[in-house]
Amino acid sequence: MSARAVHLGLGAFFRAHQAWYTHRANQDQPGGPWLITAFTGRQVELAETLTAQGCRYTLIERAADGDHGTVIESLGAAVPGGDHEAWLTALADPGTAVLTSTVTEAAYRIHDQDRDRLAAGEPGISAPARILDGLRARFQAGGAPLAVLCCDNLTDNGAMLRGRVLDLAGELGDDELTDWVDGSITFPSSMVDRITPATTPDDLVIAKQLSGWDDQAPVVTEPFSEWVITDAFPSGRPAWHTAGVRLVDDVEPYEQRKLWLLNGAHSLLAYYGLHRGLATIAEAMDDPACVAAMEDVWRDAAAVLPFPDAEITEATDALRERFGNPRIQHRLAQIAADGSQKFPVRFGEVYRRRRAAGLDHGTGLPLAVAAWIRHLATDQVKDAGAAELITRLAATTNNADRVRLALGVLGPEAADDNDLARDTGARLTELQEHKS
Ligand SMILES: NC(=O)c1ccc[n+]([C@@H]2O[C@H](COP(=O)([O-])OP(=O)(O)OC[C@H]3O[C@@H](n4cnc5c(N)ncnc54)[C@H](O)[C@@H]3O)[C@@H](O)[C@H]2O)c1
Numbered sequence: 001m002s003a004r005a006v007h008l009g010l011g012a013f014f015r016a017h018q019a020w021y022t023h024r025a026n027q028d029q030p031g032g033p034w035l036i037t038a039f040t041g042r043q044v045e046l047a048e049t050l051t052a053q054g055c056r057y058t059l060i061e062r063a064a065d066g067d068h069g070t071v072i073e074s075l076g077a078a079v080p081g082g083d084h085e086a087w088l089t090a091l092a093d094p095g096t097a098v099l100t101s102t103v104t105e106a107a108y109r110i111h112d113q114d115r116d117r118l119a120a121g122e123p124g125i126s127a128p129a130r131i132l133d134g135l136r137a138r139f140q141a142g143g144a145p146l147a148v149l150c151c152d153n154l155t156d157n158g159a160m161l162r163g164r165v166l167d168l169a170g171e172l173g174d175d176e177l178t179d180w181v182d183g184s185i186t187f188p189s190s191m192v193d194r195i196t197p198a199t200t201p202d203d204l205v206i207a208k209q210l211s212g213w214d215d216q217a218p219v220v221t222e223p224f225s226e227w228v229i230t231d232a233f234p235s236g237r238p239a240w241h242t243a244g245v246r247l248v249d250d251v252e253p254y255e256q257r258k259l260w261l262l263n264g265a266h267s268l269l270a271y272y273g274l275h276r277g278l279a280t281i282a283e284a285m286d287d288p289a290c291v292a293a294m295e296d297v298w299r300d301a302a303a304v305l306p307f308p309d310a311e312i313t314e315a316t317d318a319l320r321e322r323f324g325n326p327r328i329q330h331r332l333a334q335i336a337a338d339g340s341q342k343f344p345v346r347f348g349e350v351y352r353r354r355r356a357a358g359l360d361h362g363t364g365l366p367l368a369v370a371a372w373i374r375h376l377a378t379d380q381v382k383d384a385g386a387a388e389l390i391t392r393l394a395a396t397t398n399n400a401d402r403v404r405l406a407l408g409v410l411g412p413e414a415a416d417d418n419d420l421a422r423d424t425g426a427r428l429t430e431l432q433e434h435k436s
């Protein structure tokens, strides 16, 4: 059996989604199964745990009425991200045809030290820098083509990653490497969807009941799953199309539908739900104020989504059911992390398109921003990219200025929008006075 895929970001979602699709494709894969060599970001423990159990793990599909377990066998190796030699070796291998990534939105921000470290031959810190490091090793080993497939919740994620890797390569001043990346590496875009909360200790007990063995690294996910990819794989790919993956020419509409409806609602529910003392998405779905605010976000997005009304209604009906699954414990605190990276993706484009279409700023956006501002003042916040914003918000004594600072994350147009600032300020005052 050969390993032909490499993954960066061995976490819960990768194991519920890309590894699951590959496992399914492997059931009838011409040329034999594809195995994935998966690297964590930095942590060692998960890689060791998985290695100790032969890289097999139980995927628990959790429906509202019960659990179904599948032992996933598409993982060939689980490697701590700090093992830089193993990373370079895996990417230099001409047998490697696909590199996927699920490293969180924040990991794509170029780190201050990336350029110096890459120039000195040291491992980069951000995901684009680590990927460029691996590509450089591949180039030096002969330069077989490769597809680099970003599977994080970002707009036009393939083009985004390509741009960042090429920018870094250009700054290194290595024209041959830059030209090779430009011509031989594809960066397909993808829309990924499967709600996958962090695993809890109870899930280990359930995994044992389902699979009959002492699995120390199971993953829980919902039954629903979707993956839409632009088909640009110069060295081949797993037969994902046999496993339900849709290969298309243009991912953008699917991506907009998913990021603006699902993820936009998630972020709104996270910040507003936490403000209202709730802990999970399912709890928020039992809260009429949260549901009403979510419906506002959906109406705002629906007005600029390139889908017929009936398809949007179908998508939001499905989301109500998925979010309402009472057995999925998707914690609002997990979703609330890294809002500074998520807000522009989930709300920024909806806002801009509404304005460009001559519409108002929307009903849902002011509350989403106001609840986020509240969240940024708590000790629950986890958002390295918002460090400066948090400091500036804390030093600001009036809501009008706070609102302008936060709206700046959506872009200058939003920060200068007086109607949006007024309405956001009003929602913020209400939240501060506990009126909602
Ligand atoms: N969980 C979901 O429901 C879901 C669904 C769709 C998409 N996603 C995407 O997948 C991402 C990861 O979600 P998850 O549930 O697997 O989270 P997770 O915390 O289980 O795993 C995240 C992985 O990314 C790695 N990582 C974090 N920062 C990194 C960095 N700076 N450089 C390299 N690696 C880094 C971590 O070490 C870990 O391996 C999300 O941020 C999102 O973009 C998640």
Ligand SMILES: O=P(O)(O)OC[C@@H](O)[C@@H](O)[C@H](O)[C@H](O)CO
Binding pocket: 104, 105, 153, 192, 193, 194, 195, 196, 262, 263, 266, 267, 334, 335
């Ligand atoms: O995973 P993040 O941090 O990008 O966002 C949290 C959730 O909104 C997200 O994980 C959704 O559950 C997911 O995008 C569903 O497919």
